[in-house]
Amino acid sequence: MAYNMIDYQKERETFKWQLPEYFNFASDVVDKWAENPDKLAMIWVNEQDEEVRRTFRDFKERSNQLANLLVSQGIKPGDVIILIMPRYIEWWESFLACLRVGAIVSPGTVQLTTKDLAFRIKAANASAIIVDERTAKKFDELTEGLEAIKCKVLVGEPREGWLNYQSEINKFPTEFNTVRTRSSDGAILFFTSGTTGNPKMTLHTHGSYPFAHIVTGKYWLDLTPDDLHWNLSDTGWGKAAWSSLFGPWHMGATIFVHHETRFNPKRCLEVLQRYPITTLCGAPTNYRMLVLEDLLKYKFPSLRSCTGAGEPLNPEVIATWREATGLTIRDGYGQTETVLVIGNFPCLPVKPGAMGKPAPGFTVEVIDEKGNILPPGKEGDIAIQVKPEPPVGLFKQYWQEPERTERCFRGQWYLTGDRAVKDEDGYFWFVGRADDVILASGYRIGPFEVESALIEHDAVAESAVVASPDELRGEIVKAFVVLADGYTPSPQLVKELQDHVKKTTAPYKYPREIEFVDYLPKTVSGKIRRAQLREMEWAKKGKNRHMLG
Known part of the structure; x- marks a missing residue:
């Protein structure tokens, strides 16, 4: 088959962002595909092998009904709507409905705790929430901070104080005048972990994200209207917006959704073999788990393309997958703050372990601390050129934090916060995070959040949390703990602290390893030297975080 991009250099030279003054993904993309009433938008399958097929027309009408419901409850353009549920079809309907009414949708993972939800409601000044039953129970534990909430919508069994999604939207017409x-209007508000303090609120506009992901869908995922695309990401993460919504539907591809409680590699391979899935996208952790299975037992006759993003992809995993399937996993790089900015594109040879080359529409370089472009082979900061004209696809701001936003820029460059080396051929090679954020199984985890949870336990006097190398997950959360007087190290205490973190913050953030120490290394001003602990940890396990892959 012919690729969407045949000549990489020519495409980069001729590419121009054609951003219109007005844009709404729901009306300008989904509704256009819905003009063909039979155009399939989604195949949804659950763990019991129950299958649901939905057309673009279905999504248009159902999201229109929900949009009418939201407006009837007083939701207006600019209001923030928190959207949390697993891989239900209603997640896609709700996302589109939020865009239709001009609201700002704020997705989150079902693993968030009641404490996390309370912070998000207050920080975002949310006006509405659309959630599943499990999350609704957490919201009902809140006793304050809900004054600004105009409506609460629940997908699931009826619950007192909540509008039931299934029964309520059917009261409204299937037509709606999309705002x-x-x-330049705000569209999406992602919460993303940082190294200190609470999560940042990353604000995207209709143009910077829903529109700009055409680059992701067209060039990196290389999708067409004939493709059946499966992205393994959970709905609570930015990767779902990348590869489960905007990228595929820009191109008119059908999305495949497998609703499951947790990733099962055997089940994944069985599904890949059973359905005519043509393109697969997953976190490196997914691929690392898949290659541990007996891949030769399976055949994937329809599969033509595999991509990975979220963390560095190990060359040995790429090699094992290619040997068994004949397909090379193509790595891609971006952030919560961006669309795809660097990738291994189908028309380019893949250098295993490399991030790839800059996407059309982006000028990306490795720069030094003064903003100078570094020569090949020199390590520096990954930076995106934003002057004289910023590219489409970059976030608008960290909401309500102008100083934090300003710190991301150095002269004509936006700093991604990551470091890399560019080789003589223009390929980027990931080095590591410039900050201390831990990338475990594709999840970004801020050390401060885990440390804050640990310090709430009576046994903990001090703690420092760092990334520790792990063959399966890439990195895991490792905690160094100084115990309070009266407590002694024990396996029972390790388990108790781990359970405490799971309950205090989201379960995926708990430290899989805990080491008890007498003291923590600190700077003269009293700041914990996480970098020193991290380097010691990686050296002890025979790894080097600056030579990933």
Whole structure:
């Protein structure tokens, strides 16, 4: 088959962002595909092998009904709507409905705790929440901070104080006049972990994210209207917006969704073999688990493309997968703050372990601390050129934090916070995070959040949390703990602290390893030297975090 991009250099030279003044993904993309009433948008399958097929027309009408419901409850353009549920079809309907009414949708993972939800409601000044039953129970534990909430919508069994999604939207018409949103209007608010303090609120506009992901869908995922695309990401993460919504539907591809409680590699391979899935996208952790299975037992006759993003992809995993399937996993790089900015594109040879080359529409370089472009082979900061004209696809701001936003820029460059080396051929090679954020199984985990949870336990006097190398997950959370007087190290205490973190913050953030120490290394000003602990940890396990892959 012919690729969407045949000549990489020519495409980069001729590419121009054609951003319109007004854009709304729901009306300008989904509704256009819905003009063909039979155009399939999704195949949804659960763990019991129950299958549901939905057309673009179905998504148009159902999201229109929900949009009418939201407006009837007083939701207006600019209001923030928190959206949390697993891989239900209603997640896609709700996302589109939020865009239709001109609201700002704020997705989150079902693993968030009641404490996390309370912070998000307050920080975002949310006006509405659309959630599943499990999350609704957590919201009902809140006793304050809900004054600004105009409506609460529940997908699931009826619950007192909640509007039931299934029964309520059927009361409304399937037609809705989608708000004429400007490309510069706010559309999505992601919460993303940092190294200190609470999660940052990353604000995207209709133009910077829903529109700009055409680059992701067209060039990196290389999708067409004939493809059946499966992205393994959970709905609570930015990767779902990348590869489970905007990228595929820009191109008119059908999305395959497998609703499951946790990733099962055997089940994944069985599903890949059973359905005519043509393109697969997953976190490196998914691929690392898949290659541990007997891949030669399976055949994937329809599969033509595999991509990975979220953390560095190990060359040995790429080799094992290619040997068994004949397909090379193509790595891609971006952030919560961006669409795809660097990738291994189908028309380019893959250098195993490399991030790839800059996407059309982006000028990306490795720079030094003064903003100078470094020569090949020199390590520096990954930076995106934003002057004289910023590219489409970059977030608008960290909401309500102008100083934090300003710190991301150095002269004409936006700093991604990651470091890399560019080789003579223009390929980027990931080095590591410039900060201390831990990338475990594709999840970004801020050390401060885990440390804050640990310090709440009576046994903990001090703690420092760092990334520790792990063959399966890439990195895991490792905690160094100084015990309070009266406590002694024991396996029972390790388990108790781990359970405490799971209950205090999201379960995926708990430290899989805990080491008890007498003291923590600190700077003269009293700051914990996480970098020193991290380097010691990686050296002890025979790894080097600056030579990933």
